[in-house]
Amino acid sequence: MKIDIHKVALKAGVSIATVSRALNNSELVKPDTKAKIQKIVEDLNYIPNPIARSLSKQSTETIGVVLPDLVGEFFMDFIHSIDEEAYKRNWHVLISSSHSQRNLIETLIELMGSGRVDGVILMAPQIQDGISKIISKSKTPVILVNTCGDFNGTSQIKIDNFKGAYDIIEHFIEIHKYKKIGIINGPKGNCDAEERFAGYLSALKKYKIKKDPSLIVNGNFDVESGCVAFTTLMNQKIRPEAIFAANDMMAVGAYEAAKEFSIKIPSDVAVAGFDDIYLSNFLVPRLTTVRVPIMELGSKAVKYLLDKINKKNNKVHFEVLPVELDIGGSCGCKY
């Protein structure tokens, strides 16, 4: 038999109001009665219905997490850090990875307009018009993570893609004196990719190296595309001395292609990646890459979001988390 607040009240000989108060430990209720109610609650194994509570309080104490389709290795850490941070505060996490471009929008609308969650963390590195409008129209607080677009008043956290890429290229140039540096780009319209590309260009410019279109090829962040792109780059008359893959997965693809064609990394060509996925530590030679503070991304997103929801802090964050080079042997450093 389902037991509800009325049953508890009846057994305790009080009204449901005091039971409710006792459970939300209001100071209005006398210690004795509070204790008595506590006891009965335990005896009956009563658990307040969170749905009813949500309806009444107009808040669900759950946050929605909307993730892109592309499931990278680091997602797990991201979700885990979110869950952990939320759990600490007794909040719940509703996840929803968008299964296509189309439904990211739908998901977002439903989530933000329905009251199912009190706020959302959105990660949408792929450019998508419409998102911005949805967000500005809705009253539901949002934190954007690694998301591209033009957002006036909403908080954003991202990693320093530009700096990471810049540093890699600078390392190539300053330490190893490479001049012909190729890049395997991420997917078009992906802002992480674009920022990394910008970092690449900027570093070249800084060191007065002319941008060479034949050294710029496209990939889409998966292993296969890295493999293809690497092959393309290395089949040209003038081979690059070094290749920057815009993420580690594509660097993995590069390693595979290299193995197939017996190209030695780094003696024939240096390689670097971005993300520092776990796997990158086990490539031989170990991949030089950019370490990304993914856990921090998650926990900060939760913190800012809850502050916003609780009106504790209304300021608009725009935070760019620093990244750091993780030097392996693939760039030519001895390691």
Next chain:
Amino acid sequence: MKIDIHKVALKAGVSIATVSRALNNSELVKPDTKAKIQKIVEDLNYIPNPIARSLSKQSTETIGVVLPDLVGEFFMDFIHSIDEEAYKRNWHVLISSSHSQRNLIETLIELMGSGRVDGVILMAPQIQDGISKIISKSKTPVILVNTCGDFNGTSQIKIDNFKGAYDIIEHFIEIHKYKKIGIINGPKGNCDAEERFAGYLSALKKYKIKKDPSLIVNGNFDVESGCVAFTTLMNQKIRPEAIFAANDMMAVGAYEAAKEFSIKIPSDVAVAGFDDIYLSNFLVPRLTTVRVPIMELGSKAVKYLLDKINKKNNKVHFEVLPVELDIGGSCGCKY
């Protein structure tokens, strides 16, 4: 201004009941009015409040997923397959990885007793008394995934740990004629680990190889412990010819230790793992391991759970998903 069903009803000149019916497309409402209401709903961007709906219908259309603390690599695929399957049916997913032993129980109780979700998928490979009782007491449907314990009437899906381990050992013995086969065990009380150990023992017995306690060492599924265990095994007077690590992570640790002590895999000692994590493909030599159908695990869990919730199928599933050997070079096979 928040818009609710009353506003829609008002504007449409009908009662809220017909609006509700129209939206749940009952055949009771006349096509004309249904269309009219549809139109207004869109004009006003009305989204029914799922919380209120849940309260009224006594069902939330969300499933809870409770995961162990230990975050393996395959985790992401598991969540993703669940999310995908749920999304297809317009269900939502609430995730909650347990952050400690203690709170797995708490989480479970709250989740199952509160009505926040209509069913849960529980993955609890670590033995834990209490779980069984909670589940049998609660009316909330559950599907157990890779969970150990004694459960009478609840559906379970697991992977064939026993067979996987057995096959690996059999491969060692039949193909490579190894006789001294060591094992790096998973954590005590972990049923995946225990079943794999049982498979190991059974294969030895089948081939009349006496179990040698000095060849059995403990690990706890992480890289570090694999490293330590491998070292222990190889520092004995009689070294094993082959080592079966109960999961890939520990096999990775074995590789690391091997590198450090310049032990060659597989010529000095063969190695095999279990799980087929992505990384295992990139170890040199490639790791011989057991491939696990993790996506299938997730999607089947959802299917069975929803069937149960919808009373479509009340039968108790007990399904053991087959695994398959994934032969690399680490066992001694040329590859």
Next chain:
DNA sequence: GAATATAATGTAAACGTTTACATTTAAACT
């Protein structure tokens, strides 16, 4: 000990839907 302030409890109206039941409207028979 009455009057007043304060602490503790109770009553009832929200919160936004769904749905059994009652009612009206329309269609189908004589």
Next chain:
DNA sequence: AGTTTAAATGTAAACGTTTACATTATATTC
């Protein structure tokens, strides 16, 4: 046209809490 039957809509009571407001019990003051 008048019944009878079926289709479409409306009314109001759930669902299980929280909380403003009203009320009662208790402590404090004179």
